[in-house]
Amino acid sequence: MDRGTVGSTNRGRLRVGVRTVGRSEVLTPVGELDHHTADLLREPLEEAIAQGRTRLVVDCSQLDFCDSTGLNVLLGARLKAEELGGGVHLVAMQPVVARVFEITGAEAVFTVHDSLDTALSD
Numbered sequence: 001m002d003r004g005t006v007g008s009t010n011r012g013r014l015r016v017g018v019r020t021v022g023r024s025e026v027l028t029p030v031g032e033l034d035h036h037t038a039d040l041l042r043e044p045l046e047e048a049i050a051q052g053r054t055r056l057v058v059d060c061s062q063l064d065f066c067d068s069t070g071l072n073v074l075l076g077a078r079l080k081a082e083e084l085g086g087g088v089h090l091v092a093m094q095p096v097v098a099r100v101f102e103i104t105g106a107e108a109v110f111t112v113h114d115s116l117d118t119a120l121s122d
Helices: 038-050 068-083 095-104 116-121
Strands: 014-021 024-033 055-059 063-066 087-091 111-113
Touching: 014 038, 024 038, 024 068, 024 116, 038 055, 038 068, 055 068, 055 116, 063 095, 068 087, 068 095, 087 116, 111 116
Parallel strands: 024 055, 024 063, 055 087, 087 111
Antiparallel strands: 014 024
């Protein structure tokens, strides 16, 4: 299988930037979030929660693809963060990613922002 296609096992298809901005932990996944790459986002989300940073902002502006596994990672982080009084905020979803959330109804359980500035000022 071509390593550059959706569904390939190349974990290099996703990078996740992590930084703290005020009271928010900002995670920026770049590439494709799927079965093969989900742990690359799950681990920093869980680490942030374990360290008490429960206001999680996921900047989706560079996320090209998200399947059900990726959606489940975000839903799991949302549940853990909310148990501790926090939440998961999604930012600037590309149409192909937003469609997954729309089809599954998951958009209703996340706070969605058009821009990172808006998410951070909320």
